[in-house]
Amino acid sequence: MTTEQTIKDMMLEMGKAAKAAAGTLANAPTKQKNKALTSAARLIRADKDNIITANAKDMEIATARRLAGAMLDRLALDNERIEAIAKSLEAIAELPDPVGGIMAQWDQPSGLNISRVRVPLGVIGIIYESRPNVTADAGALCLKSGNASILRGGSESALSNRAIHDCLVQGLEEAGLSPDCIQLIPTQDRSAVGEMLGLVGYVDIIVPRGGKSLIERVQNDSRVPVMAHLDGICHVYVDADANLEKAVAITLNAKMRRTGVCGAAETLLIDQAVLNSHLPTIMDALKFAGCELRGDKTVLALDSTILPATEEDWNTEYLDSILSIRIVDGIQGAIDHIATYSSQHTDSIITENSETAEKFLTLVDSAIVMHNTSTQFADGGEFGMGAEIGISTGKMHARGPVGLEQLTSYKYQVRSNGQTRA
Amino acid sequence: MTTEQTIKDMMLEMGKAAKAAAGTLANAPTKQKNKALTSAARLIRADKDNIITANAKDMEIATARRLAGAMLDRLALDNERIEAIAKSLEAIAELPDPVGGIMAQWDQPSGLNISRVRVPLGVIGIIYESRPNVTADAGALCLKSGNASILRGGSESALSNRAIHDCLVQGLEEAGLSPDCIQLIPTQDRSAVGEMLGLVGYVDIIVPRGGKSLIERVQNDSRVPVMAHLDGICHVYVDADANLEKAVAITLNAKMRRTGVCGAAETLLIDQAVLNSHLPTIMDALKFAGCELRGDKTVLALDSTILPATEEDWNTEYLDSILSIRIVDGIQGAIDHIATYSSQHTDSIITENSETAEKFLTLVDSAIVMHNTSTQFADGGEFGMGAEIGISTGKMHARGPVGLEQLTSYKYQVRSNGQTRA
Numbered sequence: 001m002t003t004e005q006t007i008k009d010m011m012l013e014m015g016k017a018a019k020a021a022a023g024t025l026a027n028a029p030t031k032q033k034n035k036a037l038t039s040a041a042r043l044i045r046a047d048k049d050n051i052i053t054a055n056a057k058d059m060e061i062a063t064a065r066r067l068a069g070a071m072l073d074r075l076a077l078d079n080e081r082i083e084a085i086a087k088s089l090e091a092i093a094e095l096p097d098p099v100g101g102i103m104a105q106w107d108q109p110s111g112l113n114i115s116r117v118r119v120p121l122g123v124i125g126i127i128y129e130s131r132p133n134v135t136a137d138a139g140a141l142c143l144k145s146g147n148a149s150i151l152r153g154g155s156e157s158a159l160s161n162r163a164i165h166d167c168l169v170q171g172l173e174e175a176g177l178s179p180d181c182i183q184l185i186p187t188q189d190r191s192a193v194g195e196m197l198g199l200v201g202y203v204d205i206i207v208p209r210g211g212k213s214l215i216e217r218v219q220n221d222s223r224v225p226v227m228a229h230l231d232g233i234c235h236v237y238v239d240a241d242a243n244l245e246k247a248v249a250i251t252l253n254a255k256m257r258r259t260g261v262c263g264a265a266e267t268l269l270i271d272q273a274v275l276n277s278h279l280p281t282i283m284d285a286l287k288f289a290g291c292e293l294r295g296d297k298t299v300l301a302l303d304s305t306i307l308p309a310t311e312e313d314w315n316t317e318y319l320d321s322i323l324s325i326r327i328v329d330g331i332q333g334a335i336d337h338i339a340t341y342s343s344q345h346t347d348s349i350i351t352e353n354s355e356t357a358e359k360f361l362t363l364v365d366s367a368i369v370m371h372n373t374s375t376q377f378a379d380g381g382e383f384g385m386g387a388e389i390g391i392s393t394g395k396m397h398a399r400g401p402v403g404l405e406q407l408t409s410y411k412y413q414v415r416s417n418g419q420t421r422a
Numbered sequence: 423m424t425t426e427q428t429i430k431d432m433m434l435e436m437g438k439a440a441k442a443a444a445g446t447l448a449n450a451p452t453k454q455k456n457k458a459l460t461s462a463a464r465l466i467r468a469d470k471d472n473i474i475t476a477n478a479k480d481m482e483i484a485t486a487r488r489l490a491g492a493m494l495d496r497l498a499l500d501n502e503r504i505e506a507i508a509k510s511l512e513a514i515a516e517l518p519d520p521v522g523g524i525m526a527q528w529d530q531p532s533g534l535n536i537s538r539v540r541v542p543l544g545v546i547g548i549i550y551e552s553r554p555n556v557t558a559d560a561g562a563l564c565l566k567s568g569n570a571s572i573l574r575g576g577s578e579s580a581l582s583n584r585a586i587h588d589c590l591v592q593g594l595e596e597a598g599l600s601p602d603c604i605q606l607i608p609t610q611d612r613s614a615v616g617e618m619l620g621l622v623g624y625v626d627i628i629v630p631r632g633g634k635s636l637i638e639r640v641q642n643d644s645r646v647p648v649m650a651h652l653d654g655i656c657h658v659y660v661d662a663d664a665n666l667e668k669a670v671a672i673t674l675n676a677k678m679r680r681t682g683v684c685g686a687a688e689t690l691l692i693d694q695a696v697l698n699s700h701l702p703t704i705m706d707a708l709k710f711a712g713c714e715l716r717g718d719k720t721v722l723a724l725d726s727t728i729l730p731a732t733e734e735d736w737n738t739e740y741l742d743s744i745l746s747i748r749i750v751d752g753i754q755g756a757i758d759h760i761a762t763y764s765s766q767h768t769d770s771i772i773t774e775n776s777e778t779a780e781k782f783l784t785l786v787d788s789a790i791v792m793h794n795t796s797t798q799f800a801d802g803g804e805f806g807m808g809a810e811i812g813i814s815t816g817k818m819h820a821r822g823p824v825g826l827e828q829l830t831s832y833k834y835q836v837r838s839n840g841q842t843r844a
Contacts, residue, residue, distance in 0.1 A: 377841070421799050
């Protein structure tokens with residue numbers, strides 16, 4: 001038997017095991033799911049030294065492979081980060097259980113009483129890179145929402161992921177749940193991902209978390225529906241009626257609070273009416289914070305020290321301390337630019353004119369549209385969902401932050417008293 | 423240029439035109455959309471003779487091709503059916519507009535006010551067979567929900583569809599909307615369907631309506647998400663605590679009201695405890711109504727005149743006056759049978775025991791689960807949605823009847839007063 005065939009068989013077995021586990025998990029009591037999560041948190045704390053040893057080996061290999069510093073930082077675990085992983089499991093246990101929740105209920109003239117009730121999606125496949133805490137977070141979010149999960153972490157964090165996964169499995173067992181509720185693909189062979197993307201009938205949805213090339217591959221190859229965002233090209237538009245202080249504070253925060261997150265702004269649009277009154281102050285603040293600026297012709301005329309922004313800039317998610325700036329002709333110019341270049345993730349308008357704001361909120365077709373708000377608030381936690389598995393820019397199923405409720409589907413329960421249809 | 427290349431180009435052009443139309447349609451006022459629908463209804467009435475002439479030609483070709491009687495009946499249009507098409511357009515105009523509806527709204531401690539607002543999906547591709555009224559219904563439901571549509575009817579109804587589509591386009595123009603809001607693929611070349619299934623980035627969702635082979639092909643080949651149901655293998659389970667009169671009435675209605683609809687029951691499960699008290703009466707009623715019965719060994723022992731049911735029977739959607747009957751060991755036996763054979767469409771329990779009923783409604787994982795209700799109520803109209811484009815058994819996005827709301831997605835509108843994230 002070839003290795004390829006072995007991996008194909010292994011993935012099919014994992015798919016079948018996940019589906020069987022999901023059948024029971026779908027109706028597991030909240031208490032039992034929470035017990036698995038809090039037990040896992042306890043075990044992770046108790047197993048801290050083992051996890052740190054495993055992580056040290058991952059770090060050693062990654063360093064030898066000359067991984068970038070930012071990657072190494074995301075990979076590293078210490079006491080504090082392990083405590084954060086345990087706390088996150090406990091926080092997910094505290095969140096309300098979405099399963100069984102009644103979304104709507106009504107009576108029909110025919111005598112039917114109809115309820116729309118939340119049910120889990122089934123089996124969720126998660127493909128992620130470097131950060132070992134995703135093993136715990138993703139497995140826990142799926143478990144709490146009644147879904148079985150199949151996790152596939154990056155090769156660079158293989159040993160750390162396995163050590164954390166061991167604690168999750170022990171937690172499941174302590175709670176009397178099947179260990180197949182959270183499975184970790186035990187090989188780093190790349191064909192395992194391809195096999196998982198083809199497990200139609202066993203895996204209900206794939207959530208990829210990582211760089212653009214990973215997401216692109218998954219979106220192109222998957223036969224299972226995918227929930228993700230490819231890019232986070234977010235815009236801040238400073239309108240003619242913008243308050244200068246807010247414009248400065250929001251642009252600075254949207255770009256520089258953290259530059260590597262998907263909700264970070266990449267392009268500043270500004271109405272030509274406030275070019276002279278607002279832009280210099282905003283640019284000074286950004287430069288003072290260490291941000292590289294690129295601009296269109298008009299911006300260059302204002303400040304000849306910065307680089308010109310090209311067509312490629314408008315299409316780029318820098319994920320770095322770089323911002324492209326474009327002058328637009330009023331709100332329609334901003335809306336047109338966003339329609340062309342936005343990745344439909346998060347876009348924000350700064351204005352004191354509520355009519356203009358409503359126009360922007362209505363006409364911009366992004367998952368999250370904002371008024372006088374920093375784009376860095378694009379986050380499940382900040383939306384009050386407690387935790388998120390990611391942010392979706394697709395229009396099917398969930399859009400925006402994907403928390404526990406977004407990991408569910410629903411069914412209709414119909415009650416009547418012997419009703420037949422005429 | 424080959425025909426294949428021409429069709430590829432044509433479909434791409436239709437996709438681009440639909441996407442452009444969808445951009446404007448997404449924010450078209452309700453009044454304007456309704457005007458297009460009521461104008462189309464008026465034009466269909468006025469154009470009745472032309473539509474009937476076109477339909478007569480379709481019927482002539484179909485008869486020469488020896489289409490089955492049931493297919494011919496679905497294809498045929500007369501004054502009454504044309505009036506029904508016009509009325510259906512007016513009824514869709516009367517339905518509330520889902521677009522812009524606020525699904526939820528809340529404040530966060532950070533000062534953010536968050537609204538979840540309904541938006542259209544974008545562009546919907548609909549592939550359907552024989553019934554020409556689907557041209558009007560599907561186009562109208564998409565229009566009312568703010569979506570552009572690309573329609574692909576069956577070759578047997580090509581001329582009828584074109585005549586109806588002409589009226590829809592005139593209606594759009596009268597209302598000042600782009601004719602690209604509802605496009606009909608002008609060729610019957612099969613490669614056009616394949617091209618549409620690959621229009622990622624232009625078509626947001628495909629809704630196939632028709633026979634199993636059509637749905638199967640679409641689900642296998644589409645790179646665009648598909649909303650559909652492949653089978654409607656619906657079950658009625660007569661529990662030990664079933665009221666005999668209700669059991670007879672519901673089984674008869676679920677099977678025989680209309681045998682060709684997806685919500686028709688295909689299998690009767692009955693608890694062995696009421697085998698002798700309930701089954702003979704139910705079987706008599708079904709036989710009297712002209713239903714062919716097939717049964718397992720125990721059923722055959724009760725009535726030797728009927729055929730044995732095979733493994734294939736439990737897996738078959740007859741869409742005909744045939745019912746398979748199986749004796750099960752209590753509710754767990756029924757749940758196990760349904761978990762194995764149900765297409766997760768609609769399943770119903772007959773019982774006076776509310777605890778048993780709740781167990782069934784919770785544990786059966788179908789889009790619609792019912793208590794003391796005929797499965798033939800599985801219909802958007804009967805659910806109070808006004809109209810439906812179909813029924814979905816998938817768990818992503820919409821499940822159960824797909825009406826106007828289910829043809830929408832949402833976005834988050836966030837309002838604050840200069841908030842930046844810490």
